[in-house]
Amino acid sequence: MNKPRLLEVYNCLCDETRLRIVHLLAQSPLCVCHLQDILGLTQVSASKHLAYLRQRGLVVSRRHEQWMIYSLPTERPRELDWQLRCLQDCLPTHPIFRGDLRKLNAVRSDCCWVAEVVGTTPTAPVHSSRIKRRTE
Amino acid sequence: MNKPRLLEVYNCLCDETRLRIVHLLAQSPLCVCHLQDILGLTQVSASKHLAYLRQRGLVVSRRHEQWMIYSLPTERPRELDWQLRCLQDCLPTHPIFRGDLRKLNAVRSDCCWVAEVVGTTPTAPVHSSRIKRRTE
DNA sequence: CAGGAATATACCTGTATAAGAATTAGCGTC
DNA sequence: GACGCTAATTCTTATACAGGTATATTCCTG
Numbered sequence: 001m002n003k004p005r006l007l008e009v010y011n012c013l014c015d016e017t018r019l020r021i022v023h024l025l026a027q028s029p030l031c032v033c034h035l036q037d038i039l040g041l042t043q044v045s046a047s048k049h050l051a052y053l054r055q056r057g058l059v060v061s062r063r064h065e066q067w068m069i070y071s072l073p074t075e076r077p078r079e080l081d082w083q084l085r086c087l088q089d090c091l092p093t094h095p096i097f098r099g100d101l102r103k104l105n106a107v108r109s110d111c112c113w114v115a116e117v118v119g120t121t122p123t124a125p126v127h128s129s130r131i132k133r134r135t136e
Numbered sequence: 137m138n139k140p141r142l143l144e145v146y147n148c149l150c151d152e153t154r155l156r157i158v159h160l161l162a163q164s165p166l167c168v169c170h171l172q173d174i175l176g177l178t179q180v181s182a183s184k185h186l187a188y189l190r191q192r193g194l195v196v197s198r199r200h201e202q203w204m205i206y207s208l209p210t211e212r213p214r215e216l217d218w219q220l221r222c223l224q225d226c227l228p229t230h231p232i233f234r235g236d237l238r239k240l241n242a243v244r245s246d247c248c249w250v251a252e253v254v255g256t257t258p259t260a261p262v263h264s265s266r267i268k269r270r271t272e
Numbered sequence: 273c274a275g276g277a278a279t280a281t282a283c284c285t286g287t288a289t290a291a292g293a294a295t296t297a298g299c300g301t302c
Numbered sequence: 303g304a305c306g307c308t309a310a311t312t313c314t315t316a317t318a319c320a321g322g323t324a325t326a327t328t329c330c331t332g
Contacts, residue, residue: 004233006226007152014150015320016143032279045321047280052319066278066329079226086218090142097140151290168309181291183310188289202299202308274332281326289318296311302304 006079008056013083017041018049020100022072023087025059027104029071038103142215144192149219153177154185156236158208159223161195163240165207174239 013019020039024030030038036046050070053059058080060073076084091097149155156175160166166174172182186206189195194216196209212220227233 002231004152004155004227004230006222007150007155010146010150010155014143014146016140017320019140019143019146033277042322043279044281044323047278048320051280063279063329068279079222082218082222082225086142086215086222089218090215091140094140095138153290169307178292179309180293180311183308184290187310199298199309204309275330277328277330279326279328281324283322283324285320285322287318287320289316291316292314294311294313296309298309299307301306 005077009058009077009079009083012053012056012058015049016096017045018053019087020097021049021053021070022058022083023091023097024100024104025070025072026084026087027101028108029069030104031064031067031069033067034107035070038100038107141213145194145213145215145219148189148192148194151185152232153181154189155223156233157185157189157206158194158219159227159233160236160240161206161208162220162223163237164244165205166240167200167203167205169203170243171206174236174243 013022017039021035024035024038032043032046032050035041035050036043039046041049050059050061054061054070057073057077059070061068061070063069072080072084092101149158153175157171160171160174168179168182168186171177171186172179175182177185186195186197186204190197190206193209193213195206197204197206199205208216208220228237
């Protein structure tokens with residue numbers, strides 16, 4: 001029924017978990033398990049929220065070995081671009097999102113393989129460090 | 137639980153009816169019955185959505201005789217200001233909102249008292265024209 | 273190909289809320 | 303004060319969706 005694109009964007013962002021996900025992905029691409037860690041989500045919850053966002057075009061995913069890497073699309077509808085600017089302006093002062101950014105940086109420094117995996121060249125092998133992550 | 141202000145704004149705008157209301161009020165203050173007419177809402181639906189918006193600070197209301205005039209607050213949180221800019225940029229092309237603006241202009245021209253009532257000086261008497269509106 | 277890790281899906285349940293009907297309340301005219 | 307108009311509230315019902323459990327799928331390693 002030709003739902004306005006902007007309305008779909010609002011439907012995505014009106015849930016706190018999804019707002020936090022988009023806020024994090026605006027900083028860096030991330031795999032599902034890192035989003036779980038940072039946001040304290042169950043695997044199912046993370047996966048379902050990401051599916052919701054993916055189906056509405058707010059995020060894209062690509063497989064890298066056994067991980068799914070989620071990121072913001074490079075070609076973004078203007079509706080989303082407005083929201084990203086708004087997030088950047090309005091969220092940094094709020095404790096929830098400050099905390100998320102802190103945890104994001106912890107993940108980045110703890111996991112030597114994140115930079116490789118989430119970067120623009122996702123083809124580097126990361127086997128040994130992957131095991132390191134899961135056992136730590 | 138200290139819900140982020142931006143999340144509340146999204147909760148308001150993620151409903152199509154409320155998005156259309158805010159879009160209209162960004163053009164001009166309006167009384168409830170005009171919003172009903174323009175959007176094709178029942179009295180109850182209009183009133184409840186407006187209460188939802190009012191409780192979250194996205195709109196304010198003032199009584200003028202037997203009408204409640206709703207408008208955007210003059211002092212707006214930045215979260216709302218971002219959305220107003222976004223609406224102005226993203227919505228004009230969509231048929232739903234174009235239609236709403238058309239109907240808004242029809243109301244404005246049909247009803248000689250709208251300008252008086254919704255203006256910054258809401259004290260002018262409008263009795264005769266009010267009756268005219270209801271019977272036409 | 274067996275097994276494990278990461279992710280997705282199907283199903284069920286609970287909750288928030290949108291919509292409708294009926295009622296109530298406020299303001300103005302007569 | 304009775305009546306008409308505008309708006310708000312209450313109650314009930316219906317629907318969307320978030321969360322949980324169990325299961326399926328895909329990829330990698332040995």
